[in-house]
Amino acid sequence: MNFMASKQPENSLLGPEADSQRTLYPYVTGTSVVALKYKDGILMAADMGGSYGSTLRYKSVERIKPIGKHSLLGASGEISDFQEILRYLDELILYDNMWDDGNSLGPKEVHNYLTRVMYNRRNKFNPLWNSLVLGGVKNGQKYLGTVSMIGVNFEDNHVATGFGNHLARPILRQEWHENLSYEDGVRLLEKCMRVLLYRDRSAINKLQIAKITEEGTTISQPYSLKTYWEFSAFANPAQGAVGTW
């Protein structure tokens, strides 16, 4: 007696070849992006690592890119999906420029476009596996927003993706205030990036900080943070308890 009915495929609505076209898991990933509003505009920081699972495959991935005249986009998650998003945005900005009407897409508009793209992809069960941070200044108005891979979007005075949500946001919530100067903003971002460097295993000590103001965009050259490892308890941890580390 054969009680076993033939097994229906789980997603019988899609054919077998459709599976290979959907994003099921990310391969090359970037870790957190942290950004905040300051007096003159937006400051955004991200490290330059692209991890392939647990190996650090790429060490010069630029995860912050300028978009049009008024925005900066930072991404964490799958790097190939980020490159695809850059192509979509390239096309969007190109068409906007072709109108040649003196108007240009501001950060709020780009953020809305990205939200729609991410949400629609998620509805088709084929997400772009990224958490995006979109910041910019247009006509004196500062804007900082974020979109996740399932389409959750909001704007705030300071945002972070990935591990930054758990490690950087508590610091930002406590120490951010209106009208931070440029130096204070960079110091605050570096504080967050240093904690991430200590405690996120996929973070590397090579980061870029990007600034956008009414005048334009500047993305810094890659540099590294100073770290401190000289606590005396780290020197000989087993001193008090043999067999621990």
Added chain:
Amino acid sequence: MSKSVIEMPPKGGFSFDLCKRNEMLAKKGVSPPSFRKTGTTIVGLIFQDGVILGADTRATEGPIVCDKNCEKIHYMAPNIYCCGAGTAADTEAVTDMVSSQLQLHRYHTGRESRVVTALTLLKRHLFNYQGHVSAALVLGGVDVTGPHLHTIYPHGSTDTLPFATMGSGSLAAMAVFESKYKEGLTRDEGIKLVTEAICSGIFNDLGSGSNVDICVITKGGKEYLRNHLQPNPRTYTSSKGYSFPKKTEVLLTKITPLKEKVEIIEGGDAMEE
């Protein structure tokens, strides 16, 4: 005919049969009841003269806060205290057990307990149960060899650290420690830093909340500051206060006479034995 089943003497140690049953049930889709967890922020740090431990006071049962002001800093010895995160029953039971073992040991040796003793007793017990005793602990104390701070994980591994955080709020608290800790803190600076770290957990983690408990242990003795900070008071309390009537209020009086239901027959037969 002899029985085919041979009587085996009961083996000592933990029987993992129910764990197998639970796994089988989980595969069938039956989810286990949720434990009362202390989804928590617990921290410890070493300062100039000793150790400071800190903890929040919220205990959760799944999505519900079941205890708004529980005590997570447990007594181990006069000079050793232990913060516990994970399943509340496990942290209580394991710290109580090791605390009494330490006392017996003190009577036996005639000396003050050492932190490594508590550490070894705890890690041996937790390793023995292969992580099923879900207790993540921050153990701190001062003994003759100096101040010590250790973290103990449910599977039995330990770390010796200058500052440590555990629990669901550990990342929020660690962010504060990593940016602000330095060596040679004074007592007040240490208490301020621990309070900041616990507050970071309370306000940024949903599993932690309510008040901050602190315990300062030095060579001279210990100071248990229960509810050192209460940053979550009741926002709206009635200004009139509440008053209840002194006696039980009588709302309604209704008397129903009982009807005779039993017929009594004189001189009937005796009952059967």
